[in-house]
Amino acid sequence: MTSIAHERFHAVAEEPAYAREKAPAAGRSAAAAISLTGLEKSFGANRVLRGINLHIPGGQFVAVIGKSGCGKSTLLRILMGLDEPSAGELHFEDADGAQASPNARIVFQEPRLLPWLSVADNVVVGLGDGVDSRAAAKAADAVLAEVQLGEKTGEWPARLSGGQRQRVALARALVSRPGVLALDEPLGALDALTRISMQELINRVWRELGFTAVLVTHDVSEAVHLADRVIVLDEGRIALDLPIPYPRPRRHGHPGLAELEGRLLAAILGTDGGH
Template sequence: MSHIEPARKFTAWGKEIEPEYRVPAPVPAAGAGKAVGIRIEGLEKSFGSVPVLRGIDLEVPAGQFLAIVGKSGCGKSTLLRLLAGLDEPTGGQISFSGPDGAATTPNGRIVFQEPRLLPWESVAGNVGVGLGPGVSRREAEAKSLAALAEVQLAEKASEWPARLSGGQRQRAALARALVSRPDFLAMDEPLGALDALTRITMQGLVERVWLEQGFTALFVTHDVSEAVVLADRLIVLDEGRVALDLEVPQPRPRLRGAADLAELEGRLLAAIFR
């Protein structure tokens, strides 16, 4: 029989919350939740006369975890912003498909390197922002608290962002992106500002919520070790083009420092610094 410890009480929206006692649900396989496939065809983006993306063709299956690496200025963040609808391409197109293969408009979210939390809102209030307008207060409360529990931050629901550590602020930002159950999640170096130990912990958290929710993940990072540990597939961008497209066949969980992962890291570095 499992030993279940009572969850700690915490306060949110001016009232005390006492979560239920429950056995953690088993972790389903990747892709168990909703996800969208992504097709990128001849994608170009220029800023004035400066080309950043130069005709990218890429297909990302629904539920895949794709890591994107490359030197600074190679177009990684620009690609994510285009996918998230925060910018418009100069040429080419991006399309999304649902489980039946039909074209769809996705529920996509993006997480940045900086948490970008609102200092005048509580942690739970910041998470609720991710739901957008038209959600009742009761529903927003319930979904925000559930999202915080998923990132192991439920006890901080009523705190102000300034009272959180760097890792906690980034977990709150992740909860804000996850609260609406996205079809795909774009992450732009979300762990880049964290110390080494916190970063490893957050890598495990990102992997776990991806496995549980089953969304399509696109993860930009400068850290090739991080990319190899997390991703199903790796691409290297170089001067706005895909220089390497590599599958990661190793099963999860992956052992850091293993020889087969080190070989993949070497191939990535060779493509980046060729």
């Protein structure tokens, strides 16, 4: 792949600087813990995040939900280095508790694939520069098999369905075995059945690879099915931090999950049942 193509990708995908570092393409991820202390973000007079204190242990899956404009995507952008906080501290820690610069990746709602590259070459983009071409091709083939697209390596993005394109975007993020994976409404544009299938896929690869996951979603059901805990943001503050105690795989329609969904919806709407 040419350097021009690589530069164009980063302009489209808007990855942070530390996400462009080379990372190993085999084995489980080196999951990073995330600590936020007194985090603030303002745009002019508008305070979007207000004193966020949050610790996410390495390897945990956290979902962030709330009304539109509550600060979810801003929080995710700060975690990924795409925005700077106005105040407060953000730290990543390795398994020994030492500060670390994580190998971090993000998956957006739009796949943001390069139409002039094959499926496999789009995935190779996620490895960055300087990777041996044979090793890169092998890594791309392996991760495409993980997301059930092993037979599509030579296809063009235009020939794929919406769900398949989003799986390629997920494979591109996973090929470097990230320690932190951010998911910004990655399933929002998919139909209901494809969305459920993608939820199962994300759950499986998270369990297999062990990265720390932070999902932003408007879908309360999606949050409780995927996450270890769900954070509700309201006007830039944490309104509820709710653990999800049920083992995986989680069945849609489970009465316990339905009760938790009710608590989360109540917290979003600001009724007493959310507390």
